[in-house]
Amino acid sequence: MRSDTAARASDASPAGTPTPAGTKLTAEATQFRTRGKYAPPIWGHRPGPLTNILRVVAFVILIALVLFPFLIVVSTSLSTGQAITDAGGLVVIPTEISLEAYTRILTGGVVTQSLLVSIVVTAAGTAISLVVTVLAAYSLSRVGTLWHRGLLMTVLLTFLFAPSIIPLYVVVQGLGMLDTLWALILPTSLSAFNLVIVRGFIMNLPPELFEAARIDGASEWWVLTRLAVPLSKSVIAVVGLFYGVTYWNAFFNAMLYLRDTSNWPLQLVLRTYVLQGAPLTLDNTGEIPPPSQAVQMAVVVIAIIPVLLVYPFVQRHLTKGVLTGALKG
Amino acid sequence: MARTAVTDRHGELVAYRSVPFVTRLRRDYPLLVMIVPAVALMLLFIYIPLLGNVIAFMDYVPFVPFLDNGWVWFENFERLFADGDFWLALANTLVFTALNLLLFFPIPVMLALFVHSLLHPWLRSFLQSVLYLPHFLSWVIVVGFFQQTLGSAGVLNQFLAQNGLDPVNLMQNPELFKFMIVGQTVWKEAGWGTIIFLAALTAIDDALYESAAMDGAGVGRRLWHITLPGIRPIIILMLILRLGDALSVGFEQFLLQRNSVGPAAAEVLDTYVYYHGVVAGNWSVGVAAGLFKGVVGLILILAANKFAHLLGEDGIYKSTRR
Structure with a gap:
């Protein structure tokens, strides 16, 4: 048997x-x-050996599919005009390395200006979003308090309503935020999804800690800043990445709310110059400008770098399942 | 601390009924203060715009005081439903949703099974990190990547030209556009989509596999009888969420490519609202289209959820409500 x-x-x-x-x-x-x-x-x-080989092949193909476009863009942005022409428009493996495209776009002009706008919007926006979200999440994690159910429903109901462009535009206009950077920050500053994640995480923390602190006479503010926030660092990091990436990647709100191109964020400049191929106006000092292809790819690289810089610090929380644990919990 | 806790039928703490309102206010006011900024933002940028949908029943002109706009009731909807472009946008939206369900939806499940089958922890988390990465890139960059690889001047055509072959124009072909859209969505979101299925896979009790193996179930039967039933609730939940969202297909993705393939292929409800409402200045008709989308979307979500309850699954409410 x-x-x-x-x-x-x-x-x-x-x-x-x-x-x-x-x-x-x-x-x-x-x-x-x-x-x-x-x-x-x-x-x-x-x-078996066959299964193993298939798995290795699948693994390599998946990695290559994701990373190949990065390789082309970085290689082309680092190449000289001659190398790009020789390769036929795009460079896969760079032969001659040149940083000319980067020095060109980072020494003033449209790209530098838009980069600053994006950095300001992302930094200020993420800070505002995190403060608002963590405060509200902590407040809503305290079940049974005054108006708790009503406030929670106010948050959850927002999941059901698709945002509507035109009425939101009218509100933003009414608040006098058109053509200001506030229009890029405040309308998207609270995500009910992120709020629910942080709230779920806080509710999963051991309740005895909070009870003990409250019995000792600690105020809600003390419990929030000294217990809840330090214990929720990982989920705050994840949600911070979500918010930061949303601000950094947004372009449509700028298209809608900003008529003045001097306040354009990087993504909108990227769309105009790279996807639509409109000319890139730079401070021309009489030198021969680097090939527009290298400049275009350099703008793409600059738009990717912040994401790549922050991502490694947060991804270990993602693979460890901070997010789904909080969602299910 | 002698308070009577009142719980509802789910065993959830509802209130301390015996405590009078003033006492509760005094006790809980710090929590109420904490939530004020969030409530203010939700009122300003979600609930007031929601009320602003009454523009759909007005002959709205910007730059005059809001209530000075005359009421035209259903005239805007009549104009909307008489517009062939609107029906085209609706049809396109539904086609893209259907293609997404057929071609995109199974991929994260399969990817998650593959990632889960990797035993080496380092390899597994490396693959996860790489697969999650595209989710964090903007649509501008993703569309740019596709242009650089598959576009008319992309690497593919460069390669074809160097080998004496005819170039193919994948990015500007209205016929192929549907599949390019799905391809872009797969590249950007399929890896990220695995996250929830992976969590469900990890939650399956190892003892089930062990006893199945002891009873002689092979790899295939363990997959069919343990793994797939184990993640079925999550698959159904994700399907419901997608169905409830059937009228929303990546707005930015379409906006970015509408010029290169033309509105006939790339007009969806969201881009219709933008181009016909904001750009062309038919504000009220645009709001009517947005309201149509919102109401049908709401009905879809509620219906899909009802359907899930009928199937005996949790659906959306149970997972977000506590």
């Missing part, structure tokens, strides 16, 4: 070594396990 079970089990691994006896399966798995920390579960089978 036992050997029969094992034989059927081993059929499942296509090119696996046959396991004649039941005990062999466990022995093999144990042996496999001692090779490293990442052993398969005790009932698992050593995958």
Whole structure:
């Protein structure tokens, strides 16, 4: 009976070594396990060579599909005009490295100006959003307080209503925020989704800590700043990334609210110069300008760099499941 | 601390009924102060614009005081429903939603199964990090990436030209545009979409696999009888969310490419509102289109959720309500 079970089990691994006896399966798995920390579960089978090759191929293809466009853009932005012409328009592997495109766009002009706008909007916006979100999340994490249900419904109901462009425009106009950077910050500064994530995380923290502090006479403000916030650093980092990326990547609100191009954020400049191919007006000092292709790609790279800088610090929280834990919790 | 806690039928604490209002106000006012900024922002930028949808029933002209605009009731809707472009936008939206469900939706599930099958923790988190990354790039950059690789002057055509082959124009072809849109969505969002399925996969009890293996279930049968049923609630939830959102297909993605493929292929409800409402100045008709989308969208969400409850699944309310 036992050997029969094992034989059927081993059929499942296509090119696996046959396991004649039941005990062999466990022995093999144990042996496999001692090779490293990442052993398969005790009932698992050593995958056959064919399966393994397929998995490696799939792994490499997935990585390449994601990273290939980055490679082209970075390579082209770093190339000289001659190298780009030789390659036929885009460079996959750079031959001659040149930083000319970057020095050109970062020494004043439209791109530099828009970069500053984007940095200001992203920094101020993320700070405002985080403060508002954490305050509200903590407040709503206290079940049973005055008006709790009504306030919670006010937040949750926003999930049901799609934002409407024109009435929002009328409100922004009415508040006198057209053509100011506030129009890029305040209308998108609160995300109910992020609020629910932070609230869920705070509610999952051990309640005894909070109770103990309150019994000792701690104020809500003290509990929030000394207990809830320090314990929620990981989820605040994740939500901060979400907010920061939203502000950094937004272009439509600028298109809608800003008529004056001097306040344009980087993404809108990127759209105009790279996607629509409109000429890039730079301070021309009489030198031959670098190829527009390299300049275009350099703008793309500059728009990506902040995301790449922040992402590594936050991604470990993402892969550890801070987000989904809070959502489900 | 002698207070009577009142709980509702879910066992949730509702209130301390025995405590009078003034006492509760005095006790809870710091919490109310904390939520003031959030409530103010929601009122200003969500609830007031929601009321602003009455513009759909007005003959609205910007730059005159709001209430001086005359009421025309359903005239704007009549104009909207008589407009062929609106029906085109609606049809396009539904086609893109259907393609998304068919071609995009299964991919994060399959990717999650693959990521989950990797046992080496370092390889697994490396792959996860790489797969999540495109989600954080803007649509401008993603569309730019596609132009640089598949566009008329992109790497693909460069390669074809160097090998004496005819160039292919993938990015400006209205016929292929549908598939380019799905391709872009897959590149940007499929990896990120795995996050919720991965969490569900990790939550499946190992003992189930173990006992199934002991009973002789192979890899395929364990996948079919344990893994897939284990993540079924999440799959259904995600499907409902997508169905409820059927009238929203990435606004920015379409806005960015509308010029290169033309409105016939790329006009969706959101771009219709922008181009016909804001750009062309038909404000009231634009709001009417937006309101139509909002109301139908709301009905879709509620219906999809009802349907989920009928199937015995949690749906949306249970997962967000506490």
